[in-house]
Amino acid sequence: MPAVQETIDQVRLIDVDQYKYGFETEVEMEKAPKGLSEDVIRFISGKKGEPEWMLQWRLDAYKRWLTMNEPNWARVSYDKIDYNDIYYYAAPKMNPSPKSLDEVDPEILKTYEKLGIPLREQEILAGVEPQNRVAVDAVFDSVSVATTFKEELAKAGVIFMPISEAIREYPDLVRQYLGTVVPVTDNFFATLNSAVFTDGSFVYIPPGVRCPMELSTYFRINEKNTGQFERTLIIADKGSYVSYLEGCTAPKRDENQLHAAVVELIALDDAEIKYSTVQNWYPGDAEGRGGIYNFVTKRGDCRGKNSVITWTQVETGSAITWKYPSCILRGDNSRGEFYSIAVSNGKQQVDSGTKMIHLGKNTTSRIISKGIAAGKSENTYRGLVSAHRKATGARNFTNCDSLLIGNQCGAHTVPYIESKNATAVFEHEATTSKISEDQMFYCQQRGLSDEEATALIVNGFVKDVLQQLPMEFAVEAQKLISISLEGSVG
């Protein structure tokens, strides 16, 4: 029945158009010349006032990158990216490195206000109880425009600042850890990032310190024709704890914009890092025009014994997602966790998952992944669990579920399970199913509309993941999920 199909398509159209962070901010920007060359890299490095070793590091990465090929194994398809048609650096002209909020362009402050990101410490203090305070690093295109609670965090010994600042102020610390988890040569996009990364956050938690508040970075792409290449480095020294949140949005545009980030986490003995992401980049329109290409390398290294790294992600945005937050479980008794909800709509393509690499003794990992495909989207879970010869007593449990809404989307699961140790115990299970008619009927009988019922059931389905999110995020994520699913009920 073609008419019905048309109606469904109409509804879907509304769905993707609901992206509410798609506005643009008019700010005068300073940009590097278009394209990628050694000169552009020198320009970026110069803008950031970097030491010579950092520039050399970038140039080496660039040389290496020139010899590499874009990976094509993921289940995503897109037109070839012209890497010379992108601005690699764009910063607000007014004051690229403001000392306080008063120096920040009011337009930018308005932008964050609109996005609901609190940049003024007193505003956060008012109304919310002190335990729930969040320190924010706000990255606008290629620069960090504000970082809150720096002084208070410094009192606890916690370093939280833009990475470009950290390279200047704590060069030894950065040099010791940068590129040790995701090597410069790791993969095409990570190498590109190493050459041109502009900003991102640097976090160092000293031994025995429990970070007094949640840390967060909010990434905003604003300028046309730019790519965002941020780099985040988090080091949790012995016995410390930190919870870090990341959020991201971008304006609605017909062009595709590239976001190629690298995130490195290092947990030393008995340390714990909790890294949560709500990824809400512009997903493109119903016809698949525009949207962010989110090609991200995220990896955590449980370097010390008894260390813990937890990745939690809620993925609803981006035209294409290519992202595998991973854990290298090097320290004995270390633990890696991955909780993910990936919702795809319209013509979005998601190829995401995780890697748990067991190297140390008695290391454990857990993977809970929920994929929801609607519209004409493709949603792939791709994951690796491996135990090396010496990973005695390694354990993994994986559970990945996929849900399809409508019959024009696809859900795929590609797990790799490799064990080289007899004492390692790996269990993997996965299912793909439709929303149960019984459940729908039950909800509808109680007066819920189709859409409300679907949202409710899906929220139940992803409950496992939401429980892992910090409080503020869980609320936000639930909203996100209901947005993404509205209109999808076929």
Add this chain to the structure above:
Amino acid sequence: MADVTLMKTPAETALVQAFESAKTALPGDGESRAQAFEHFAQQGLPHRRVEEFKYTDLRALLREVAPFAGTPSAEEAKAALAGAKALAGVDALQVPFVNGHFVRDAVDFHALPENVEIVPLAEALANGHDWLAKLSPVKWANDNPVYQLNTSFMADGVMIRIAGPVEAPVHLRFVTSATSAVATATRILVVVEEGASVTLLETHESTDGANHQPNDVVELIAGDRTNVQHVRVNAEGNKALALSTLAAKIGGEALFNSINVTAGAATSRHQVFAILDGENTNLRVNGTTMLKGTQHGDSTLVVEHAAPHCESRELFKTVIDNEATGVFQGKIIVPHHAQKTDGRMMSAALLLEEGGAMNNKPELEIFADDVQCAHGATCGQLDEDLLFYLMARGLPKKEAESLLVQAFLGEALEFVENEAVRESLVGTVEGWLKARA
């Protein structure tokens, strides 16, 4: 790097030479062979960067290409078959092959059971035959380099037509008997007509000590309402590199039950490509693999639910001793229209000793929204509590292990319908465990 042409390995060069010198002598239409070989030669031997061969790097494993075996004399064939042991006690219609060549004399064409027709493939290829058009029924196999090699070099085989119910099993017995390494390429086509039923047995044996390289393909076209029970036994010699493919296209309301039992060969890879082509069909593909020493055993599986309302069950059990390596790669494909599909795939592996390795890749590719698909994979050692329980009751450790392994593998074997065959397979498992102790 994309534009770099890789140097041909000695084995690849040898294959090119072998094809050049053999192509005129091989029976039948040279063109389809040449096409298949060209496809193969463009890619070369698959290596670990080729996703489907990620865990079985044929470029590294196949260093030297053995010469293709010639036709054995009547005496040689007789002697070879006399020594064959696999499923020997099972009463069946024997269709034997020695060194990859069909042994005509061993089959009484005038006294074939009712509903069975057999056509020797070499003759059919040479003289032409209607059924040849039925070859290559499964598209997923066509791009596979192992299959392409078989198509290029296939020298002999049979085409079997099952027209109705057939009582006694049909036993395809492959024996390679040569002191120095030989390569073989056989092709079997089995066409099971609508409503027919048959039990197909397939056994593969070769002499120890030589690096034999069999590459066998069995193709099955089963019509609507058919019932096909298929049992394959790999009892190849300890140095063999055995490649095999089962390509099956199954009609509606049919039953197809296939099991592969591997204990032989230094390196083996059994590939199953199945298409469920009609509604309400039931497919079961099982595997039982026992590996020891430095053996490498690969089970690769692609099942496409091309029609709605089908059910598939895949259960693979692998036991790995010493420093052996097991591989399971499974993929269930459900296209948009295959609603109400019910697919379940499970791979379980036991690592008995330090040093072994298991690689699992149970994949799902789903485009239909009203389906149930599940896949699972486990990997680990024997449960210590269970071992303790048995040992507390006075069983020596090895015996307790054997009992648990037997139970573990037995789960996949219990679906074999033919009792004599099932018992023989259980005997194979027991023999393997006894040799271990």
